[in-house]
Amino acid sequence: MSDYAERGWPTALPEKAAWPAVFSLTLGVFSLVTAEFLPASLLTPMASGLHVTEGLAGQAVTATAVVALVAALLVAVVTRGLDRRLVMMGFSLLLIASNLLVAIAPNLLLLLLARVLLGIALGGFWSMATAVAIRLVPPPLVPRALSILFSGVSVATIVAVPLGSYLSGLYGWRSVFFFAAAIGLVTLLCQMAFLPRLASNHAARLETLVEVLMRPGMRLGVLCSVLVFGGHFALFTYVRPFLETIAGVGANGIALLLLGFGLANFLGTMLAGILLERSLRLTLTVAPLAIGAVGLGLAVLPLGLPAHAAMVALWGMAFGAVPVGWSTWMARSAPDETESGGGILVAAVQISIAAGAALGGSIFSFSGVIGVFATGGTVLLVTTAVVFARATRSLPR
Secondary structure, three states: OHHHHHOOOOOOOOOOOOHHHHHHHHHHHHHHHHHHHHHHHHHHHHHHHHOOOHHHHOHHHHHHHHHHHHHHHHHHHHOOOOOHHHHHHHHHHHHHHHHHHHHHOOOHHHHHHHHHHHHHHHHHHHHHHHHHHOOOOOHHHHHHHHHHHHHHHHHHHHHHHHHHHHHHHHHOHHHHHHHHHHHHHHHHHHHHHHOOOOOOOOOOOHHHHHHHHOOOOHHHHHHHHHHHHHHHHHHHHOHHHHHHHOOOOOHHHHHHHHHHHHHHHHHHHHHHHHHHOOOHHHHHHHHHHHHHHHHHHHHHOOOOHHHHHHHHHHHHHHHHHHHHHHHHHHHHHOOOOHHHHHHHHHHHHHHHHHHHHHHHHHHHHHHHHHHHHHHHHHHHHHHHHHHHHHHOOOOOO
């Protein structure tokens, strides 16, 4: 255990892994990300059912993201002193309430209020998930536990949109949110059964966020995480226009390629746990290197459909390591304040999503989808060099 303690993991961890508890957290991740993604496949029927435009209905996504950012920063402060088991179960209750309110919402206002509840659950859960997970397993198994935790994102990415669209066609869009509420109930029951009592380790304050951010190497690391996530989302936001206009792929082909992306992402998430057990520095370096190379390669190389499919799959696999890797970095960089550190990282990711999409849109307006991929790929490659040379300098190779 001493080797892992030297790397920054807290030493007050169990000697035996509580895998059912870890899987209950993974189910929470799956439930929350599924609920977050559902409007993407239901926007048109939701707008029609609420008698508003699709643009207004789309604000359900915006409301969730904005509230999640704020919640991620404040939840450790607001819930200080509370049993972390109860806090995580509380987020599951908010998830259930949100989905039920969306399912019965008679107007846009109630829909937005329901999505605000989801934003609180999403930001709060994500900010604490890593801190809770690393208290459930011995130090050598922490990377594996985090890879299992983040596999919930991959599974939700694969099934949420197509399943939502399918069920909506059969039973209507409101039924999809009733179904999502049922998944949330299963999540809550699993957490009640398997999560142990976890006393709050620290009385976090607002000043704690600033103190953690001011630690040596922390600001550069957070900036690099923003660039890595932002570069990915700038590319991913415009992957469909690229496949349609440059690769010449039809709708069915795009669906298959994105399914391949999701499956490869799941595989990459699981492989990241193995790689992280060997070297965090290598993981944080290889992932953006691969995504940047794919982005730049797609922009400049004359490739056929098989090569495009292979590169999209490589991209998905590489991105699978990004959330796991940066969560591990934050936990090692602030082992005494994992909850506050988790909040900072979640807020950084939310900012990177918005910034990446906005920057990609600006570049798209001037130079088209090729410009987006060329710029995004270049930014990721430059960030890779900074991550290797500076941001992970104190980490094991």
